Amino acid sequence: MTPVSLWLTGLAAAPLGAVxxxxxxxxxxxxxxxxVLCAGAMFAIAAxxxxxxxxxxxxxxxxxxxxxxxxQSMLRSDAFSSALIPLPAALWLLTVAVTPRSRLDRAGLxxxxxxxxxxxxxxxxxxxxxxxxxxxxxxxxxxxxxSPPDARRGQRVAAAYLAVATVLLGVGIALVTTAATPGxxxxxxxLWLIITAALIRKGIFPFHAWIPEVFDRGRLGPAILFSxxxxxxxxxxxxxxxxxxxxxxxxxxxxxxxxAVYGAALTxxxxxxxxxxxxxxxxxxxxxxxxxxxxxxxxxxxxxVLWISSALAFAGVARCVLVLEARRGRLDLTTHHGGYEQMPxxxxxxxxxxxxxxxxPGTLGFVGxxxxxxxxxxxxxxxxxxxxxxxxxxxxxxxxMYFSLFCGARGISVQLRLRxxxxxxxxxxxxxxxxxxxVPGPIVASRLAASHTLxxxxxxxxxxxxxxxxxxxxR
Amino acid sequence: MTGGTSLLHGAVLVMFLAPASLLGLLAIPSLLRxxxxxxxxxxxxxxxxxxAFAAALLALATYLAAGxxxxxxxxxxxxxxxxxxxxxxxxxxxxxxGFAVLSTGICGVVAAFSRRYLHLEAGFNxxxxxxxxxxxxxxxxxxxxxxxxxxxxxxxxGLSSALLVGFFHERRAPVVNALRVFxxxxxxxxxxLGAAVLLHHWAGSGSLSLLFSGQGxxxxxxxxxxxxxxxxxxxxxxAGKSALLPFSGxxxxxxxxxxxxxxxxxxxxSIHAGCLLLLRAEPLLAQSPAARVVAALLGAATALYATxxxxxxxDVKSALAYASLTxxxxxxxxxxxxLTGVAFIHMLGHACFRVLQxxxxxxxxxxxxxxxxxxxxxxGQGSHGALAARPSRRAGTLYLVxxxxxxxxxxxxxxxxxxxxxxxxxxxxxxxWLSGGGGADGPxxxxxxxx
Numbered sequence: 001m002t003p004v005s006l007w008l009t010g011l012a013a014a015p016l017g018a019v020x021x022x023x024x025x026x027x028x029x030x031x032x033x034x035x036v037l038c039a040g041a042m043f044a045i046a047a048x049x050x051x052x053x054x055x056x057x058x059x060x061x062x063x064x065x066x067x068x069x070x071x072q073s074m075l076r077s078d079a080f081s082s083a084l085i086p087l088p089a090a091l092w093l094l095t096v097a098v099t100p101r102s103r104l105d106r107a108g109l110x111x112x113x114x115x116x117x118x119x120x121x122x123x124x125x126x127x128x129x130x131x132x133x134x135x136x137x138x139x140x141x142x143x144x145x146x147s148p149p150d151a152r153r154g155q156r157v158a159a160a161y162l163a164v165a166t167v168l169l170g171v172g173i174a175l176v177t178t179a180a181t182p183g184x185x186x187x188x189x190x191l192w193l194i195i196t197a198a199l200i201r202k203g204i205f206p207f208h209a210w211i212p213e214v215f216d217r218g219r220l221g222p223a224i225l226f227s228x229x230x231x232x233x234x235x236x237x238x239x240x241x242x243x244x245x246x247x248x249x250x251x252x253x254x255x256x257x258x259x260a261v262y263g264a265a266l267t268x269x270x271x272x273x274x275x276x277x278x279x280x281x282x283x284x285x286x287x288x289x290x291x292x293x294x295x296x297x298x299x300x301x302x303x304x305v306l307w308i309s310s311a312l313a314f315a316g317v318a319r320c321v322l323v324l325e326a327r328r329g330r331l332d333l334t335t336h337h338g339g340y341e342q343m344p345x346x347x348x349x350x351x352x353x354x355x356x357x358x359x360x361p362g363t364l365g366f367v368g369x370x371x372x373x374x375x376x377x378x379x380x381x382x383x384x385x386x387x388x389x390x391x392x393x394x395x396x397x398x399x400x401m402y403f404s405l406f407c408g409a410r411g412i413s414v415q416l417r418l419r420x421x422x423x424x425x426x427x428x429x430x431x432x433x434x435x436x437x438x439v440p441g442p443i444v445a446s447r448l449a450a451s452h453t454l455x456x457x458x459x460x461x462x463x464x465x466x467x468x469x470x471x472x473x474x475r
Numbered sequence: 476m477t478g479g480t481s482l483l484h485g486a487v488l489v490m491f492l493a494p495a496s497l498l499g500l501l502a503i504p505s506l507l508r509x510x511x512x513x514x515x516x517x518x519x520x521x522x523x524x525x526x527a528f529a530a531a532l533l534a535l536a537t538y539l540a541a542g543x544x545x546x547x548x549x550x551x552x553x554x555x556x557x558x559x560x561x562x563x564x565x566x567x568x569x570x571x572x573g574f575a576v577l578s579t580g581i582c583g584v585v586a587a588f589s590r591r592y593l594h595l596e597a598g599f600n601x602x603x604x605x606x607x608x609x610x611x612x613x614x615x616x617x618x619x620x621x622x623x624x625x626x627x628x629x630x631x632x633g634l635s636s637a638l639l640v641g642f643f644h645e646r647r648a649p650v651v652n653a654l655r656v657f658x659x660x661x662x663x664x665x666x667x668l669g670a671a672v673l674l675h676h677w678a679g680s681g682s683l684s685l686l687f688s689g690q691g692x693x694x695x696x697x698x699x700x701x702x703x704x705x706x707x708x709x710x711x712x713x714a715g716k717s718a719l720l721p722f723s724g725x726x727x728x729x730x731x732x733x734x735x736x737x738x739x740x741x742x743x744x745s746i747h748a749g750c751l752l753l754l755r756a757e758p759l760l761a762q763s764p765a766a767r768v769v770a771a772l773l774g775a776a777t778a779l780y781a782t783x784x785x786x787x788x789x790d791v792k793s794a795l796a797y798a799s800l801t802x803x804x805x806x807x808x809x810x811x812x813x814l815t816g817v818a819f820i821h822m823l824g825h826a827c828f829r830v831l832q833x834x835x836x837x838x839x840x841x842x843x844x845x846x847x848x849x850x851x852x853x854x855g856q857g858s859h860g861a862l863a864a865r866p867s868r869r870a871g872t873l874y875l876v877x878x879x880x881x882x883x884x885x886x887x888x889x890x891x892x893x894x895x896x897x898x899x900x901x902x903x904x905x906x907x908w909l910s911g912g913g914g915a916d917g918p919x920x921x922x923x924x925x926x
Contacts, residue, residue, distance in 0.1 A: 209906045209907075209910040213907075265895075266899060266903055269899040269903055336647060336650060344601075345506055345508065355634070361626065381676075388668050395657075395664070399634075400654055403641060403654055427506055441554055
């Protein structure tokens with residue numbers, strides 16, 4: 001067994017450990033600790049795969065002759081994907097670390113563990129068949145996690161949208177992989193079906209309405225874990241960006257830019273914190289997609305930086321809302337709930353994480369948005385300013401949420417203090433974004449290398465006469 | 476690098492590092508649940524302010540002694556695209572260093588005043604964290620050599636300002652007003668970001684030395700309309716930050732913050748940040764006469780509006796804020812007319828004078844109340860008497876307009892806010908309908924169990 005195989009085995013085994021813990025019917029506190037341990041181990045392994053140069057790039061081929069049907073490699077890591085691998089594990093760690101014992105859902109824990117594993121494995125593959133498999137698995141786990149009776153409505157809405165998206169993705173992949181000639185009608189149709197599936201999953205206008213509904217009426221925890229890693233962006237980057245014509249990508253980028261403003265404006269309007277989180281995700285997700293489809297080094301690099309930054313920042317903001325809900329019940333943004341003095345760390349973390357979503361200087365979001373806005377204006381001299389408008393509106397919306405959730409007088413009758421592990425987790429997420437914002441060199445270099453990889457792959461695909469495999473990559 | 480240049484390099488770096496270190500020193504222990512004691516906060520702030528002021532003085536003296544003209548001090552690339560474009564540069568000249576000396580000096584004085592003013596206040600440490608954020612922001616704005624550094628400083632000022640307006644956050648009014656202030660700042664920030672993007676896009680560089688020092692305009696190759704567009708965006712950023720019309724409505728709202736922060740923001744420094752920016756961008760204005768005309772008109776209209784409004788204010792901080800705005804309007808006119816030397820001296824003098832007025836206002840009021848208690852009645856006539864005493868209809872209308880602060884907020888509400896919320900509200904209803912939700916608000920949340 002090669003070192004990479006060992007690390008990958010560990011990566012897969014970690015979430016399965018939590019599943020085994022549930023199967024053994026461990027006592028609640030032990031189970032919680034085991035879940036934190038598994039999530040921590042998974043994150044550590046994934047981070048090692050990203051950080052250690054020897055493990056950074058690898059390719060694990062299919063056994064036998066399966067590559068003829070299923071793609072060049074079964075699993076792989078390269079400049080593009082290596083930074084994404086720790087993301088699902090980090091979000092899962094964020095989730096289990098702040099979940100109190102009393103709220104630990106025994107049925108939900110295996111689902112979130114398997115959903116995290118599916119997302120991580122999806123980021124490790126470029127095989128369309130495996131992507132389809134992991135996409136379906138994560139959707140199934142997510143829908144199961146939105147289980148009745150408390151979230152029947154959210155589950156129904158999500159199921160309707162995601163079922164359509166999954167079918168479209170399946171048909172699209174089938175058309176693209178079986179297309180006789182590059183650029184044929186079948187391939188174009190397949191690409192559009194894949195794009196539509198990704199737009200639905202990412203909540204891009206006009207397919208966005210289910211996201212705030214699920215955040216509002218579904219269960220927020222699984223919704224965060226499902227949406228924040230942005231598997232839809234990955235599908236676009238791996239399957240669409242290399243193959244699609246410039247015109248196709250322009251249409252997608254325009255939709256994304258419109259959605260970024262739309263989502264930010266509706267975040268500002270919401271009366272309910274959960275719905276506001278839903279629209280915040282819509283806006284952030286759209287910004288990433290806009291960058292991916294601009295096909296310039298700056299915009300693409302900005303989108304890849306923003307992908308990591310916004311996933312962590314958005315998940316942190318939404319988790320803060322969940323932590324507050326656990327103490328206060330449903331959060332109405334038209335009133336001021338108070339509590340800053342009891343939870344200064346949560347308040348400060350919320351502000352830092354929220355400001356990272358808005359590209360505030362000193363956070364990683366600033367770097368991503370600077371690159372993105374410049375690339376977007378380069379590609380769309382007028383419409384590119386939508387990024388500027390979206391950023392301005394998001395900043396206002398985040399500060400409004402902050403004021404509402406932490407400011408105001410409060411007659412304190414319940415325990416509001418933050419637990420140590422909550423403080424550590426939120427503090428660590430905020431510190432990661434600030435440290436990488438102050439010294440962004442390494443992460444920017446990594447993401448620019450990734451964008452060069454994607455662009456080289458696109459060039460190779462669109463150059464006539466270049467030999468093409470099912471999932472051709474340029475290395 | 477010569478000895479003088481090294482000294483200048485070092486002094487400017489210290490000027491930046493002093494408030495940055497203070498911010499870290501005060502913020503990090505608070506986040507670790509170990510907020511420092513008042514005495515420690517005050518000592519750390521005093522040391523940081525003295526060091527920053529001394530460094531600013533040293534930098535100014537070194538610069539003047541060298542007599543080399545504007546210099547770009549490069550501290551490396553913040554992040555690189557392979558060409559090192561996002562540079563961490565400072566552009567030093569007489570004005571930037573002069574303003575830096577002024578800002579560190581005033582911040583030092585206000586910090587010393589704040590220590591006593593906020594003694595035993597619950598948010599003592601929070602105040603100084605936000606104050607340090609402001610000092611860092613204004614230092615970056617004063618010295619910025621690249622538009623990214625300028626934008627970073629601009630945003631730091633905006634966020635710290637909003638947080639300090641909402642400092643007494645247990646009351647509703649300061650928080651509501653802070654959000655309103657921040658909304659205007661976001662418009663200003665968006666204009667600044669737009670200028671930054673266009674500068675990169677057209678000039679291929681974010682270096683401000685090309686715009687601010689008048690060097691290399693040929694290489695810059697900004698043709699007429701491009702220069703006008705960037706100048707107008709910068710003017711938009713200035714209008715938001717310096718409360719020029721039509722954004723003046725936020726100024727009285729910002730008075731909800733503690734008096735020392737009002738002094739340093741709206742009497743002395745933040746409100747002049749826009750003037751400094753315009754002053755430094757004068758070579759760009761010279762290239763774009765249209766922007767120059769707009770600046771002159773905005774400045775004149777703001778000065779007229781503010782002087783009328785100041786006369787009918789019933790609280791001293793608002794009266795002082797509008798008096799400040801009057802002078803800011805005049806300074807903008809001076810810059811637009813090309814009287815940059817006059818404008819710079821006017822700005823320095825006005826900042827010092829106004830900060831003194833703001834800081835002494837609580838004592839003056841206290842003394843006045845004591846005196847009135849002794850006399851047993853009100854003393855003197857309000858400043859609005861000059862307008863109110865005239866019985867003519869025109870004066871009455873003018874009085875009403877001034878009393879309602881020119882209906883600026885109402886106009887913005889009616890022309891922008893209400894249509895925006897109307898449109899977004901309709902879209903929200905459409906989304907709820909599309910997701911089969913109708914209008915009713917959400918379900919129970921207590922059943923949330925994760926993961």
